[in-house]
Amino acid sequence: MGGRVTHDIHIIGGGLAGSEAAWQLAQAGYKVRLSEMRGSGEMTPAHQSDRLAELVCSNSFRSDDADSNAVGLLHQEMRALGSLILTQGDIHKVPAGSALAVDRDGFADGVTAALEAHPNITIVRERVDTLPAEGRTIIATGPLTAPMLAESIGRATGKDSLAFFDAIAPIVHRESIDMETAWFQSRWNKGSGKDYINCPMSKEQYLEFHAALMAGEKTEFREWENVPYFEGCMPIEVMAERGVDTLRYGPMKGVGLDDPRTGRWPYAVVQLRQDNASGTLWNMVGFQTKLKYAEQVRLFRTIPGLENAEFARLGGLHRNTFLRSPELLDGTLRLKSAPNIRFAGQITGCEGYVESAAIGMLAGRFAAAEIAGIELPAPPRETALGALLSHITGEAEIETYQPMNVNFGLFPPIEGRTKKADRKRMYTDRARAALKDWLAA
Numbered sequence: 001m002g003g004r005v006t007h008d009i010h011i012i013g014g015g016l017a018g019s020e021a022a023w024q025l026a027q028a029g030y031k032v033r034l035s036e037m038r039g040s041g042e043m044t045p046a047h048q049s050d051r052l053a054e055l056v057c058s059n060s061f062r063s064d065d066a067d068s069n070a071v072g073l074l075h076q077e078m079r080a081l082g083s084l085i086l087t088q089g090d091i092h093k094v095p096a097g098s099a100l101a102v103d104r105d106g107f108a109d110g111v112t113a114a115l116e117a118h119p120n121i122t123i124v125r126e127r128v129d130t131l132p133a134e135g136r137t138i139i140a141t142g143p144l145t146a147p148m149l150a151e152s153i154g155r156a157t158g159k160d161s162l163a164f165f166d167a168i169a170p171i172v173h174r175e176s177i178d179m180e181t182a183w184f185q186s187r188w189n190k191g192s193g194k195d196y197i198n199c200p201m202s203k204e205q206y207l208e209f210h211a212a213l214m215a216g217e218k219t220e221f222r223e224w225e226n227v228p229y230f231e232g233c234m235p236i237e238v239m240a241e242r243g244v245d246t247l248r249y250g251p252m253k254g255v256g257l258d259d260p261r262t263g264r265w266p267y268a269v270v271q272l273r274q275d276n277a278s279g280t281l282w283n284m285v286g287f288q289t290k291l292k293y294a295e296q297v298r299l300f301r302t303i304p305g306l307e308n309a310e311f312a313r314l315g316g317l318h319r320n321t322f323l324r325s326p327e328l329l330d331g332t333l334r335l336k337s338a339p340n341i342r343f344a345g346q347i348t349g350c351e352g353y354v355e356s357a358a359i360g361m362l363a364g365r366f367a368a369a370e371i372a373g374i375e376l377p378a379p380p381r382e383t384a385l386g387a388l389l390s391h392i393t394g395e396a397e398i399e400t401y402q403p404m405n406v407n408f409g410l411f412p413p414i415e416g417r418t419k420k421a422d423r424k425r426m427y428t429d430r431a432r433a434a435l436k437d438w439l440a441a
């Protein structure tokens, strides 16, 4: 770059997160240099234009229902904090029932025009290849971070800390698992003896399940997604193709597990491992898959104990660059080993357009407060912003950390027995009260 520094902060990446972070900082009165490689002759494998905040796939910001849906609540909180992404989303809304869907061209044009017109923002079309050693910086280069920068980040964070592709197993809400059928036990009673939830299968059930896996409809990989599988995160349907017993001797083995209803080891088992500290979310062990979403729901609900399973996220497999944030980032998204650098967006391990923008918003606000010499407390965990942030910056299990959409499983549980329909409203009412207090403070 060279020359006299004329900005307060450098943001790298003008996607959903970088655009929102730039807006928040500029609105707070700080000078932003926003580097975006598209428009300089570079492109990612998924983007198609040089517009900022381009939506790479669907045009939906998902549910806009702030009373009973966690992402709808996140929309509401972001609107309350002056989000550029939500403002432009609302302006370019298209009919989509209770969802917020947008005209993707109008939306990206709107975001680009707003940032270009802002007197505090300088947009530079350039690819950045190394992590800046000094100067306040926000890295928001997304799941498709250009390879040289990804390598530089990898060197700064430790080689194993940057995942280059994403093998995702489904995550289930604990309260939707039938514990009359499933039981808590670790294989051979290791650890606490009760670390896993086990869903048993008889021989007939296993054979049927195996056949259904083989027949299930899979999503096709795009050419650029055609990365080799690591043995450690092979999709279950690929394992199933290797032979009828491969799964039964792999992730579905029943040995060392005593089904309390029979006193015997089950023929096969599906194990779930705790995925967050509060124990509201459980990860299906070894069940990374590229089955289509509807197919996953249909098939996994045939597993004994999961007949009524509610999924916090479904499985998937695509190239993705994300940090082991719970280990590497502090509570305000700074790299612990180099606090001049913040990360924002999907590279932190949140998942989704709205979540990426939300984390960009928080990174921008934390940075603005830091420049002003003010300590900005994190939004309370009862809010959608706070629940997502705390998942990323410490609450999630480090070993199994995977990109995550916002969902009520990330919130502190509502105590006591309540009807499911009422509980959602209790989460969102509690969140609104907590956000109000936070904003007032």
Ligand SMILES: Cc1cc2nc3c(=O)[nH]c(=O)nc-3n(C[C@H](O)[C@H](O)[C@H](O)COP(=O)(O)OP(=O)(O)OC[C@H]3O[C@@H](n4cnc5c(N)ncnc54)[C@H](O)[C@@H]3O)c2cc1C
Pocket (backbone or CB within 6 Å): 012, 013, 014, 015, 016, 017, 018, 035, 036, 037, 038, 043, 044, 046, 047, 053, 054, 055, 056, 057, 058, 059, 060, 126, 127, 128, 129, 140, 141, 142, 143, 144, 145, 146, 149, 318, 319, 344, 345, 346, 347, 351, 352, 353, 354, 356, 357
């Ligand atoms: C193929 C695919 C499909 C997806 N589909 C959806 C979906 O349908 N719905 C959904 O909610 N989420 C989806 N996501 C997930 C995610 O929400 C989006 O990827 C979202 O755009 C992430 O926001 P971001 O700001 O973190 O990254 P991005 O929006 O990708 O922005 C990152 C920006 O950084 C730039 N950049 C990268 N490297 C450099 C560099 N070295 N120097 C300068 N600039 C750089 C890129 O050009 C890009 O503009 C999808 C992800 C992928 C990969």
